[in-house]
Amino acid sequence: xxxxxxxxxxxxxxxxxxxxxxxxxxxxxxxxxxxxxxxxxxxxxxxxxxxxxxxxxxxxxxxxxxxxxxxxxxxxxxxxxxxxxxxxxxxxxxxxxxxxxxxxxxxxxxxxxxxxxxxxxxxxxxxxxxxxxxxxxxxxxxxxxxxxxxxxxxxxxxxxxxxxxxxxxxxxxxxxxxxxxxxxxxxxxxxxxxxxxxxxxxxxxxxxxxxxxxxxxxxxxxxxxxxxxxxxxxxxxxxxxxxxxxxxxxxxxxxxxxxxxxxxxxxxxxxxxxxxxxxxxxxxxxxxxxxxxxxxxxxxxxxxxxxxxxxxxxxxxxxxxxxxxxxxxxxxxxxxxxxxxxxxxxxxxxxxxxxxxxxxxxxxxxxxxxxxxxxxxxxxxxxxxxxxxxxxxxxxxxxxxxxxxxxxxxxx
RNA sequence: CGGGGUAUAGCGCAGUUGGCUAGCGCGUCUGGUUUGGGACCAGAAGGUCGUCGGUUCGAAUCCGACUACCCCGACCA
Numbered sequence: 001x002x003x004x005x006x007x008x009x010x011x012x013x014x015x016x017x018x019x020x021x022x023x024x025x026x027x028x029x030x031x032x033x034x035x036x037x038x039x040x041x042x043x044x045x046x047x048x049x050x051x052x053x054x055x056x057x058x059x060x061x062x063x064x065x066x067x068x069x070x071x072x073x074x075x076x077x078x079x080x081x082x083x084x085x086x087x088x089x090x091x092x093x094x095x096x097x098x099x100x101x102x103x104x105x106x107x108x109x110x111x112x113x114x115x116x117x118x119x120x121x122x123x124x125x126x127x128x129x130x131x132x133x134x135x136x137x138x139x140x141x142x143x144x145x146x147x148x149x150x151x152x153x154x155x156x157x158x159x160x161x162x163x164x165x166x167x168x169x170x171x172x173x174x175x176x177x178x179x180x181x182x183x184x185x186x187x188x189x190x191x192x193x194x195x196x197x198x199x200x201x202x203x204x205x206x207x208x209x210x211x212x213x214x215x216x217x218x219x220x221x222x223x224x225x226x227x228x229x230x231x232x233x234x235x236x237x238x239x240x241x242x243x244x245x246x247x248x249x250x251x252x253x254x255x256x257x258x259x260x261x262x263x264x265x266x267x268x269x270x271x272x273x274x275x276x277x278x279x280x281x282x283x284x285x286x287x288x289x290x291x292x293x294x295x296x297x298x299x300x301x302x303x304x305x306x307x308x309x310x311x312x313x314x315x316x317x318x319x320x321x322x323x324x325x326x327x328x329x330x331x332x333x334x335x336x337x338x339x340x341x342x343x344x345x346x347x348x349x350x351x352x353x354x355x356x357x358x359x360x361x362x363x364x365x366x367x368x369x370x371x372x373x374x375x376x377x378x379x380x381x382x383x384x385x386x387x388x389x390x391x392x393x394x395x396x397x398x399x400x401x402x403x404x405x406x407x408x409x410x411x412x
Numbered sequence: 413c414g415g416g417g418u419a420u421a422g423c424g425c426a427g428u429u430g431g432c433u434a435g436c437g438c439g440u441c442u443g444g445u446u447u448g449g450g451a452c453c454a455g456a457a458g459g460u461c462g463u464c465g466g467u468u469c470g471a472a473u474c475c476g477a478c479u480a481c482c483c484c485g486a487c488c489a
Contacts, residue, residue, distance in 0.1 A: 012438060012450065013424045017481050037481065089489055108489050142413065142487055150488085198489095216488090232488095259489090291489090327448055359449035366449090377448060385448095 003352040022302035023147025038144025038152035048319035053294040060179040066130035077102035079111040091139040105138035118273040132159035148299030155295040188314030196230040208258035215253035263287040311369030318371035320350040327358040327377035335376040
């Protein structure tokens with residue numbers, strides 16, 4: 001991709017109406033554009049990152065044996081009334097269509113998925129069943145804030161599992177938990193499993209929290225063991241002994257990036273979903289649900305992976321494998337050739353071919369934060385200078401060495 | 413939904429004891445000189461001053477209402 005053609009423009013100054021770091025940096029670097037409070041457009045750079053996150057999630061969900069589907073975002077009032085959530089979910093976006101018909105925009109999809117799976121998985125032979133989708137969710141938050149972290153429309157991967165027995169649900173729940181850890185690790189985040197309330201769903205749930213000062217959630221954690229609880233259910237005071245290992249607990253801030261629940265029969269009862277067992281008897285179906293917010297992961301990574309110069313994308317999420325910078329116009333042929341050759345070798349490059357000063361391009365590249373910078377200029381002669389944005393390595397290399405470098409970083 | 417703040421060109425801002433043609437920086441366009449850490453010179457385009465109403469000879473400026481956005485809180489399937 002030629003940067004001269006890329007639809008985005010970096011901003012020297014922070015947008016006036018953003019305070020959160022993720023919104024400031026993603027806006028300044030040209031990844032997103034705010035349409036209204038809590039609602040963002042993803043520009044080409046931002047969409048690439050978002051898609052990489054979604055792809056990682058897809059791989060982990062597929063490995064779990066879940067099948068990807070896509071449900072509608074526009075839903076009829078009736079299903080929400082049936083579950084009781086028409087009045088219980090206060091952030092539900094409700095709207096009227098012609099003929100005065102009531103609709104809701106999907107804030108979650110139990111109401112759609114439960115009757116859906118019921119149609120196709122009526123026998124014990126069909127269970128367990130697990131389906132997921134990646135779709136935008138709509139929640140009428142009383143106060144959207146913190147950039148991508150709390151929006152009114154945001155990307156969500158929601159997985160639902162259906163089981164014939166509690167042990168089967170438990171087994172899947174554990175596997176899903178591991179898959180979630182895999183997702184966060186691959187996205188460059190250290191997530192912590194935290195016990196939390198289940199909201200209107202179930203008594204307790206597990207959240208995946210990324211510890212950072214810029215988080216919105218308060219959690220009580222033990223540094224010695226894996227004990228962690230959200231303050232919404234935790235009554236422990238700072239410094240008191242950990243109920244699990246006896247060491248002192250502390251209060252920290254965190255960003256919630258995932259949440260899993262055992263719903264048991266809450267929705268299968270509401271939608272009268274039972275399966276037929278080996279003996280021909282009808283039995284209750286047990287259900288679990290598992291959510292991850294790709295856009296929130298993007299916000300969390302932007303919040304954490306940055307320095308004074310700009311963003312620093314982890315290798316797995318970088319919008320392009322490398323950012324090629326032409327700093328000396330007289331070497332355009334060399335840079336063009338490198339660009340063509342690396343594309344031919346299968347890599348995604350952003351090529352800064354603009355007629356801008358060297359300093360301008362270097363500043364821009366640091367702000368955008370692509371994992372590796374490849375610089376063609378006078379310093380490296382016929383070679384190319386490479387630099388990892390996270391400062392882990394830099395040097396000079398010829399074409400073959402650059403290919404090896406990229407291979408090592410991106411091809412496993 | 414309570415409290416606080418903001419609203420002037422694409423972005424960031426100045427201008428407000430009411431006054432003539434609403435400015436500055438960045439960005440954009442034209443020409444020229446530049447090119448290793450956001451270059452320089454010359455010229456140009458770009459504005460219903462958030463919206464509606466009021467006061468006035470005259471409103472970006474004063475008054476009222478509304479809207480949007482940000483922050484704190486409440487809320488958070």
